[in-house]
Amino acid sequence: MKKKIGIGIFIIAFTILIRLFFGIYVDDEFGDENLFLKHRPIWKWKFHSPIGMSDLKIEDLTKEKQMEEKYYKEFIRQNKQ
Numbered sequence: 001m002k003k004k005i006g007i008g009i010f011i012i013a014f015t016i017l018i019r020l021f022f023g024i025y026v027d028d029e030f031g032d033e034n035l036f037l038k039h040r041p042i043w044k045w046k047f048h049s050p051i052g053m054s055d056l057k058i059e060d061l062t063k064e065k066q067m068e069e070k071y072y073k074e075f076i077r078q079n080k081q
Contacts, residue, residue: 020038020041036075047068
């Protein structure tokens with residue numbers, strides 16, 4: 001019984017760690033989904049750029065989309081190099 005509980009706790013902890021340190025991003029040019037390792041833990045799983053390859057500026061977006069764009073810049077664009 002204790003072994004089953006231990007295995008269950010391990011699986012839950014492993015799943016949470018994967019969620020915190022890995023993510024999926026949608027390529028802003030081609031639309032492909034790619035798995036990546038985050039540089040810091042965050043619960044957000046899927047990242048995409050609301051601006052994409054358009055000529056929009058971040059000021060033209062809603063507050064929610066501005067936050068999404070900031071996350072995309074922080075986690076994807078700054079770490080692609």
